[in-house]
Amino acid sequence: MRIPGRSAAVLAALVSTAALAALSGCTVQPGDADGKHHLPVRIQLPSSHAPAVTRSAASGGQAPSGRTGAGGQAPPASSAPATRSAGPAPRVLWSRGDSGSGVRELQARLRQTDWLFDGPTGTYDDLTERAVSGFQGKRGLPRTGELDTVTWQRLLAMTHRPGKWELYLMGGQPADAPDPRCLTGRVLCISKTSRTLRWMVDGRTLQTMSVRFGSQYTPTREGVFHVYWKSRHHVSTLYDSPMPYALFFSGGQAVHYSYDFAARGYAGGSHGCVNVRDEAAIAALFAQARVGDKVVVHW
Known part of the structure; x- marks a missing residue:
């Protein structure tokens, strides 16, 4: 079939354009809907x-x-x-050698969690340090043995606020005001309210110590008495129990050192005597007290 010369030239031009388009990879994009722009060309x-x-x-x-x-x-x-953010490092609140009411509360709370069985004494000793370290290790905290802010918050969340007798289970509570009958002469002023004994001379307190009393069925008598007998190595004939540094003031009732009080604190009780847990304190009192000194037992 023969194609006229003009038509052949047009056809050749079209074929050449298509071939160039194929080689370059160019495609023609449709224009904007309003037809105001030229047809863009995208080159791949x-x-x-x-x-x-x-x-x-x-x-x-x-x-x-x-x-x-x-x-x-x-x-x-x-x-x-x-x-x-890493946040601030835990701050140490108390460590070995510290003492005070805060340490006493720590020890009381450690007792609630069964990490401490002695005290509270109010002194951060080796037993308290080991108890804190054990508590820390159980909860994945660094076992420093020092009470820091993180350890304290964990302990607070697991315990209740200790009451007065939890804090002073082993004694050490502050003495209340002395009874007016104790303000003259040489007096063993004994308070059942604060569980303390004041050794007083002419209104001045020379010594204070923790004491405990008889149980419900063998109560310690209240009133004004006098020391009538001192017995350094006394043993009870009724209960066959030692009563060292005994200062007898009413029948068989005496102020004396108690091994049981030293070991168990207020978990136990006496048969009517006034027990002292600090052996050094009662030894000093025994050396100073005289037969005839007044004994006042009051609430």
Whole structure:
């Protein structure tokens, strides 16, 4: 079939244009709907010239610029993962050698959790240090043996506020005001309210010690008495129990040192005597007291 010369030239031009389009990879995009713009041309670049792709948020990187993450929220400006502030280091509240009401409360709370069986004494000793260390280790905290703010908060959450007799289970509570009958002469002023004995001379308190009294069925008598007998190595003939440094003031009732009080505190009781748990204190009192000195037992 013969094609006229003009038509052949037009056809050749069309074929050449199509061939160039195929070789360059160009495609024609449709124009805007309003037809106001020229038809744009997109040139597909070889893969070696493609821009680098930033890792997506899902893979730990930043989403490409201009995109939003899940929920329509823009990703953070930095691709570095967020870090949590370490916060202040725990502060040490008490450690071995400290003493006071705070240490006493610590010991009472450690007793509630069965980490301490002695005390409270109000002194941060080796037993308290070991109890704190054990409590810390059980809860994954550093076993320093020192009470820091973190350990204290954990202990507070597990215990209740100790009452007065929990705090002074082994004695050491402050003495209340002396009875007016104790303000003259040489007096053993004994308070059942504060569980203390004051050794007083002419209104001045020379010594104070913790004491305990008889049980419900063998109560310690109240009133004004006098020391009528001193017996350094006394043994009870009725109960066959030792009563060292005994100062007898009413029948078989005496102020004396008690091994049981020293070991068990207020968990026990006497048969009517006034027990002292501090052997050094009662030894000093025994040396100073005289037969005839007044004894006042009061609430």
